[in-house]
Amino acid sequence: MGCIGVVNVTSINPYLTRRSNKPYNSRRPSSMAAAIRAESTEKLGITIEKNPPESKLTQLGVRSWPKWGCPPSKFPWTYSAKETCYLLQGKVKVYPNGSDEGVEIEAGDFVVFPKGMSCTWDVSVAVDKHYQFE
Template sequence: MNIEVLGIKVEKNPPESKLSQLGVRQWPKWGCPPSKFPWTYDAKETCYLLDGKVKVYPDGGKEFVEIGAGDLVEFPKGMSCTWEVSVAVDKHYKFE
């Protein structure tokens, strides 16, 4: 299932074949404990969450996108947002 909300693209539980095609398992990893912080994307980021639960609030609105374990997510270049992490995050990521 693919959804796009507020410019953020989310693919729920993509098949392993797609993850291998993208080389996701070779991407660097990043993680953080439950926290809340602002973030701006200087480049397009694609990430795959191994663990965690996050509400991402793009600047300028009350709406949010919820992402979690098993989600392949694409954030557009130039987006500013706030990350509200409720369950510690562990993810693979790639900037373009």
């Protein structure tokens, strides 16, 4: 069933009322935005930043990078150069050679794979990504 009409959020939760005559600004205070932004983590040689700020993606020109995609599948891969990518869609578990442990990446992740890494990609949800080799 679709939504019809307007809902008064204060009738649902009275704590959602605005208590100021200042214009509403949907941007979070910078300290909160910084706290929400995930830090980069490194696991098994793969660096992952969850949901990087759009300003970073813009600064790097990520949306103008080439795109690559694949359906659910499993395949070996070796990085002949460092790859930086940003997943638009999908879910993958990457198993570096010599490790029984995998690294899960998904839509919204900004990922760096080191030059020389050999691994197996296990794609569980079709991937669409921007990528750049250095």
